[in-house]
Structure formats: C-alpha cells, structure tokens
Amino acid sequence: MQLFRPNLEASLTGAGYMEQMVQGILVVNTETIPGMMITETLGVVSGSTVRAKNLGRDITQGLRNIMGGELVKYTELLEESRQEAIGRMVAEAMSRGATAIVNVRFATSAVTAGAAELFAYGTAVKAE
C-alpha cells in the first residue's frame, strides 16, 4: 500500500526504461529470432516489481467483486507493473551490451492481498 510513500522516483525511472525499450532492443518469447542469427549469449536477465493500489481502490474493487466479473483497476495495476518489470529487464540487458532478449517468460505471485509481484526473465543475446 503506497498510501504514505508515493514511489515517484521508481515510476519515473520506469518511464525512462520504457523509452530505452522503444529505442530498440528486441524482446521476443521464442527461442530464436526470426530472420536473425544469435552470435553470443550474455546470460539470464530479469526484472521484477511489487506494486499495490491504494486503499480506496482496494475497497472499490472489493465491492465490484461481489457482483463478479472483471476487476478493471487490478487489470490496469498489473499492466503498469508488468511494463515496469520488462523495463528493468531491458535495462539490465542493455547494461550488458545485448541487442535482444529471447525466450522471455513471465511469472506472477501475490505477496499479500492487493499487492502483486511481477517477474519477467529471459536470455540476453547479441544478434545480427
């Protein structure tokens, strides 16, 4: 619950990571990159983040849950945090001088009620 400590810095750097990602490191979840040759592997890179919505959102989503169906705010929460996790993974790969990440896998775990850990990992490679 980030009620008292808004994690502004992390979200700002997360946005920065996404810009780097747009600038072009190739992320795929296949073992090979179609049309490219992998010349060197640089090891496993990973990125993770634990995020939660505020108490008000938890209450409204709890009310919505009585009726069932999709919980839109939690979907948004997981979307944002997954982008942040991928951004961190990409930043680690770039620091190793990789040009692509192959075989990306995602894992999710709920730490406590309303806080989810999103984990993304893959193999950093140099590809031509």
Next chain:
Amino acid sequence: MADPPIVVLVLSVCILPFLLLAIFGILWSVAYPAMLIYAVLFSGQKLNEQIEDTTSREVSLRESLGRDPLTTVDGGYRTDITDCGVVWAGVVFGPSHWHLLIGKINNLIGGSIDIFQKVVSAGRAEAMQRLRENAVASGWDDVINVRIDTSDMAPQGSQSKVKAVEVFAYGTGVKYG
C-alpha cells in the same frame, strides 16, 4: 465563551476513529445483504453477457482476418518473417459472491464445479481475445509461441476479501514480408 477543557478534546480525538469505524460497520451491514441479493439476481446474467460479448468479438475478428492469429508453435510455420516483438494481455477476473456460494455448496457434494470452470474460462477467453486485439492494434500479422499463465490474486490464507484470478497471455508478434 470558554474553550472546552483539554480532557474533552483528547477524548473526542481518541473516540473519533472508532466512531467512524462503527458508522462504516453499520453501513456495511445494511448495504452488503442488498448487494448480495442484487448479485444473486443479476450476476449469472452478467456473466452470460460477458461470454457472449467475448465470443462475438472473437468471431468477427476471425472472420475479418480469415484465420486465428494465435499459434503456440515456437518459431512459427512461415519463413518470411521480417519483424517481431513481444505482445501481451492480462485480465483480472473473479466470480461473484453468489457464484462463490454455489461453488462452496457444490464442493460439499464433490465432482466437477462447473460454475468456477465457467468463470475462469470466461476470463481466459477474454484475455486471449485482448491478446488478438493488441496484436492487431500493434500491426502484427500473427502471434506465435503463445503462453497462458493463470495466477491467484487471493492466495490461501491471505485473508483477502477479493477472490479473483489473473489470466495473462503473451506471445511474439510477427510481421510477414
């Protein structure tokens, strides 16, 4: 007019949170049965509408493309791929409290609990349909190596009020040259 004595101030500050809590408790005890009755009457209908909506979107997208863009094959089946990138979609989906109650009663008897199967497969169909829509919106022709993860938003023993699963589908979008 004299200031109120300090004892009264301290007492009121101490009591105020409990008073608020009591008001919320009373409101909740009145409002929850009403919402539960609403859920009993309309949640099944809402679920059916959701399934119909997902199915009609899926059918119209398949008809416009002429095929299903998702494949679980690694590397795809064509060699003229020019561009690729990861694409994903997730949805958090939960049964209503009425469906939870049906599930609990069904659990006493045992056997297949059809209502949960219906809810989770509705969420999964929605996630896969969003993956198709995301891929089409990003300009990919196909999505290869699709993987689907399901994770519990309310793990055992977490005391969570929200009962839901997250369905997450991801794959590699490809563009044919």
